[in-house]
Amino acid sequence: MNPPSSTLFTAPPEWQWLIVFYFFLGGIAGGAYFLAVLIDLFGDPLDRPLARLGYLIAFPVTVVCGLLLILDLQRPLRFWHMLLQSETLRPMLKTWSPMSLGSWALLLFGGFAFVSFLAALADDGRGRWPRLAVLRPPGVLGTLVALIGGVLGFFIAGYTGVLLTVTNRPIWSDTSLLGLVFLISGASTAAALLALLGRRRARTSVTGLHALERFDSLMLVLELIALVALVVSLGSMARVWLSAWGALLAVGVIALGIVVPLVLYRRSLRLGDLSSSTVAAVLVLVGGFLLRVVIILSSEGV
Amino acid sequence: MAQAMGFFTDTTVCIGCKACEVACKEWNQLPAANGGANTLSGDSYDNTRRLDGIHWRHVRFVEQFTPDRGEGRWLLMSDVCKHCVQAGCLEVCPTGAIIRTEFDTVVIQSNVCNGCRDCIGACPFGVIDINPASGTAQKCTLCYDRLQVGLEPACSKACPTDSINFGPVADLKKMAEARVGRLHSQGEKRAYLYGADDKMLGGLNSFFLLVDKPEVYHLPPDPKMPTRRLKPSTWLSVLGGVVVGLAGLVSFRTRGSRP
Numbered sequence A: 001m002n003p004p005s006s007t008l009f010t011a012p013p014e015w016q017w018l019i020v021f022y023f024f025l026g027g028i029a030g031g032a033y034f035l036a037v038l039i040d041l042f043g044d045p046l047d048r049p050l051a052r053l054g055y056l057i058a059f060p061v062t063v064v065c066g067l068l069l070i071l072d073l074q075r076p077l078r079f080w081h082m083l084l085q086s087e088t089l090r091p092m093l094k095t096w097s098p099m100s101l102g103s104w105a106l107l108l109f110g111g112f113a114f115v116s117f118l119a120a121l122a123d124d125g126r127g128r129w130p131r132l133a134v135l136r137p138p139g140v141l142g143t144l145v146a147l148i149g150g151v152l153g154f155f156i157a158g159y160t161g162v163l164l165t166v167t168n169r170p171i172w173s174d175t176s177l178l179g180l181v182f183l184i185s186g187a188s189t190a191a192a193l194l195a196l197l198g199r200r201r202a203r204t205s206v207t208g209l210h211a212l213e214r215f216d217s218l219m220l221v222l223e224l225i226a227l228v229a230l231v232v233s234l235g236s237m238a239r240v241w242l243s244a245w246g247a248l249l250a251v252g253v254i255a256l257g258i259v260v261p262l263v264l265y266r267r268s269l270r271l272g273d274l275s276s277s278t279v280a281a282v283l284v285l286v287g288g289f290l291l292r293v294v295i296i297l298s299s300e301g302v
Numbered sequence B: 001m002a003q004a005m006g007f008f009t010d011t012t013v014c015i016g017c018k019a020c021e022v023a024c025k026e027w028n029q030l031p032a033a034n035g036g037a038n039t040l041s042g043d044s045y046d047n048t049r050r051l052d053g054i055h056w057r058h059v060r061f062v063e064q065f066t067p068d069r070g071e072g073r074w075l076l077m078s079d080v081c082k083h084c085v086q087a088g089c090l091e092v093c094p095t096g097a098i099i100r101t102e103f104d105t106v107v108i109q110s111n112v113c114n115g116c117r118d119c120i121g122a123c124p125f126g127v128i129d130i131n132p133a134s135g136t137a138q139k140c141t142l143c144y145d146r147l148q149v150g151l152e153p154a155c156s157k158a159c160p161t162d163s164i165n166f167g168p169v170a171d172l173k174k175m176a177e178a179r180v181g182r183l184h185s186q187g188e189k190r191a192y193l194y195g196a197d198d199k200m201l202g203g204l205n206s207f208f209l210l211v212d213k214p215e216v217y218h219l220p221p222d223p224k225m226p227t228r229r230l231k232p233s234t235w236l237s238v239l240g241g242v243v244v245g246l247a248g249l250v251s252f253r254t255r256g257s258r259p
Helices: A016-044 A045-070 A074-081 A098-123 A132-134 A140-165 A178-198 A206-241 A244-271 A274-300 B019-028 B086-090 B118-122 B144-148 B154-158 B169-185 B226-258
Strands: B005-010 B058-065 B072-079 B096-101 B106-108 B129-131 B136-138 B165-168 B192-193 B205-208
Touching: A016 A045, A016 A098, A016 A140, A016 A206, A016 B226, A045 A074, A045 A098, A045 A140, A074 A098, A098 A132, A098 B072, A098 B086, A132 A140, A140 A178, A140 A274, A140 B226, A178 A206, A178 A274, A178 B226, A206 A244, A206 A274, A206 B226, A244 A274, A244 B144, A274 B096, B005 B169, B019 B058, B019 B154, B019 B205, B072 B144, B086 B096, B086 B106, B086 B118, B086 B226, B106 B136, B136 B192, B154 B165, B165 B169, B169 B192
Parallel strands: B005 B205
Antiparallel strands: B005 B165, B058 B072, B096 B106, B129 B136, B192 B205
16 A cells, blocks of 8 residues: 655644735736736737726735735734844845745835836826836836836746645645646736726726736636646645535636636627626636635645 | 754653653743643543644554454654754745754744744644744754753653653664664564654654554655755746736737737
8 A cells, every 4th residue: 555645744834814815816916917017018008007907906905915924924023034034134035935035026026016006106197206107118117117027926926836835735735736826827817807997997998808808718728727737736635625625626716717707708709798708707706716715725624 | 063963762662651741841831732721632642632832742642452452552652853954844934033053953943933834834744833822833942952051852851761862863873773673683573763864854863763654653654845846836837927928918919919
């Protein structure tokens, strides 16, 4: 008989709902910023209001992310120990520890998201400093900010999965695909939120919304493939999901969060049916949240 | 650096008296569980249950008996932090709270730890947990404070049968190998050392003599470093980023080029 998996002999770190929400919102913040950059750099000028919306989402959500992480610490006032060595006040960074690198990335991303947030306000003639608009593309400075911020956004959306993998816990450390899955899901949920909020704004172009729906459809297909690969890569450990968690994954994440939205997006793109597009976006968001719930809490329970 | 110091725990002479647990709690001033209320686990004589933030030594009771209890044996093991040469907890700790001391032991500095709990999931042995009294991650320090003044750790000092041996790791390994040889010659062929060689996480500075499979003692058969999948999962994420970026480019660019 094969010996049992060594990951079954470890203890759960008890990362619960605060972390579930952080992983979900981190994906949205990073994804929204990345999409805004993409639209700014390569999209139609008509879609600039949509990109602006992305920047306006990214910064406040990142602030919430930071607060959630601090609240989750057992000693919240020591949150800065992640960034500075508490005795020497020198920078504290371990590039091989995803949590260490992620703390710095979140701080830097927060900075870029803040700059882009101000630039997006200024670009629209709001805010006190209209000159800050140069920090948004198409200018050289704005493009630079967008490119660096976009890469950091990607990092924020994906590193959380790598962080789970770099443990010794069941499921999390039994696959190398969590970072990839979270990254795709972050892009997908951000596109859904942009489409959902963009639709309520008069200046958003219909073609821009359709581009978001097409993008999200692509993401959902990729996410489905990545999730199947994830389950396969778990091998015998996938048996943990022969439970209510597996049912939630199958019904909540895959059926309601991926397959049904794909059908609805298709309907929206073909028939211009706005209501099905709205329902699809809401389902994508719910599915993305449930994905984090299943991945995090199913391992915590082992 | 001083010599590497550690524990050799010979489970064959453990009598389950729990003097080690008590001595550890006394010296390290660890609080009682459940406010001191007596709660029975129903699992043999083991009411400590597992290592955690307030139990840095734990005597495991394994009963191997026939259904009528006519035949069988007790396996008793005083478990503790393994002070791994390649320590997963130390590797991931984002605050630098976990350090390697001059005795080659692994210690969590309670005044630095902020309770992020990354080390808890990273430890291959499930040794670390939060101590509710301090709100920080804690575990066996191999009595770092006692070692610094030339004393031996409280648990090994208290052990009445010398099941827990303390000393320089090199000496302990020789002692352990001699003990395995003696047990083999006496007919106990199942005896072997767990974690004494450097194949397991570079070597465990706290290693064990066992007479059954590791999992019987709730020890992982093949413990590994948490960073073992860091590279593949990073590259797969980067690949995902490229694909997502291209998908975005296609989705928005094609639209932008239309009249």
